[in-house]
Amino acid sequence: MEKSNASHSAASKIARMKESLELQFGHSDDLALYPLRVAGQEGLLCFLTTMTRSTSMMDNVVKPLVIQDLSGISREEDDLMTHIRKHVLAGLTTQLTDRSEGLAQKLGLGFAAIVLEGEPNLLLIDVKDLEVRAVSEPTTQNVVRGPKEGFTESATTNMSLIRRRIINDKLRFEKYELGEQTRTEVYLTYVEGEADERMLDAVRQRLNACSLVSLFDSGSLESLLSPEGIQLFPTVYNSERPDAICSLLLDQRIGVIVSGSPFVLITPALLHDFFQSPEDRYQWFVLSHFVRTIRYIAFFFSICMPALYVAITSYHQELIPTMLLTSIAAQREGIPFPAVIEIFLMELSFELLREASTRMPRIVGPSIAIAGALVLGEAAVQAGIVSNINVIVVSLAAISSYVAPIYSFASNIRLSRYALIVFGACLGLYGVIAGCAFLMIHLSRIETYGIPYVFSRYQRARNKTTC
Structure with a gap:
């Protein structure tokens, strides 16, 4: 019973x-x-x-x-x-x-x-057995020389790609689950004995205190790992290339892997990290330094060139050589807008083309972008809306912004370019200089986990870390 x-x-x-x-x-x-x-x-x-x-x-x-x-x-x-x-x-x-x-x-x-x-x-x-994308070449960072493997959406695969390159029993992976609705697996990775313990504790506290409702990509964690306040420049490094991430892990940094995202995060990130490419280590050091110098010059062109054009053509024509000034005046004859309006019209056109080429299907995206740039630029010049020199300036600034190896850095500096254009239109060269001074002060004040953002070498700042 x-x-x-x-x-x-x-x-x-x-x-x-x-x-x-x-x-x-x-x-x-x-x-x-x-x-x-x-x-x-x-x-x-x-x-x-x-x-x-x-x-x-x-x-x-x-x-x-x-x-x-x-x-x-x-x-x-x-x-x-x-x-x-x-x-x-x-x-x-x-x-x-x-x-x-x-x-x-x-x-x-x-x-x-x-x-x-x-x-x-x-x-x-x-018993989970899910379909995952095979390891392939990175899509946002083209590889000329070096490993052609890129991270995938599988956190296990990404950890394997790191483990294969760092054959070190000190390599650690710590698991977290973030997102109330998604319960996304997040892995904190570092080399024990190399990463600063106080910095590790600070990152652990931020991950434990995270209260996200959902987490689908590592980009949602960048603001969590960044310093408090408004930052005009990215302070968290992200990459699809395992060799870039492994190099920074061996440089005493801390990595964050998010399941479902092919981008692995590195913190703290310094300014010079965004101007370096893993390929710099695979070629003659003289050529590497030369290319890195070109990147810094392109960064200056991207931010300052449109603003300098507006300031000089509007307030300081005496700085332009006579023959060039005559040519610019001839091109601008009949243009109904001042230089600042010209610049903003062309910048807006390039933003629209950039966004359209990004969202359109891969088959037609590049052709539409090229045809749109050529047709719109030529038609705008022939219609007398903008001048040839304006198209050259805006095009050179747009191209220069993408010389930096990391896409997120190129996207962030575009906002600074618009601000300098406004300063140059209002105050001329004095405004451009004041805007550049503000950017320099802002850069000098940024700290990531107590490390100055403009330090040239992370090791020099390691002993001064305060979290």
Whole structure:
């Protein structure tokens, strides 16, 4: 009689479990609830078909449970669930739990659950088997010389790419789960003994204090890892190239890998990091320094050239050589707008073309961008809306902004260019100089975890770190 009551109680427990899961998942089509019979006891296998493959589930979980005869095995020390975990599913990642409240969350993370009659514990099995993009060449950082492998959306693959390059038992990966709705896996990576402990503690505190509702890309964490306040320049480095990330990890930096994002973050990032490319280490050092100098000059052109054009043509024509001044005056004859309006019209046109070429399909995007730039530029000049010199200035500034190896840095400095144009239109060269002075002061005041942003070498600042 007592045995019958116990069996009825256990059966009702399985029924309640099934009803609870169906209620939580809203009878979702990918929810699989399969009845099992193990060692003469009724059971239930629960998993999501979208998080694993059916063939993998059958071969690794169902067949071992059904084929092996567990009824005659003596289990004097272990209960049935523990015996299954140790002897039947020993090759899989499993865990026992006596709590069913978080079962739906575990299923969403790619676990399967086995519930048996008369057993107080649930057996959770890690069976996630998801399709991931193969390792391919980075899309935002073209590789001329060096490894042509790029990070993918799989955090496990990204950790493997780092581990393959840093053969060091001091390399560490710490796991976090961020996002109340997404429960995204985030990994903090560093080389123990190289990264500053106080800085590590500061990054850990920020990750633990994160209260995001959802997290789909590493870009959402950049503001969390950046210093407080408005920063006109990026203070977190991101890259698709494993060799770039590994080089910075060996330079005592801290990395952040976000599952679902092919961009790995590095903090702290200094100004000179955004002007360096991994390829600089793969070629003659004289050429590397020359190319790096070109990048700094391009950075100056990108920010200051449109503003200098507006300031000189509007207020300081005496600074222009006579022959060039005559040529500019001839080109501007009949232009109905002042120089500042010309510049803003062309800058807006380039912004529209840049955004359109980014959002359009890859097949037609480049052709539309090239045709749009040529046709619009030529038509605008012939219509007398803008001058030839204006097109040259804006084009050179736009091209110079993308000389920096990191795309995010090129995107941020565009805002500074617009501000300097306004200063130059209002105050001439004095305004441009005042704007550049403001940028220099702003750069000198930026600190990432106590390290000055304009330090030329991170090692020199390491002993002064204060978090």
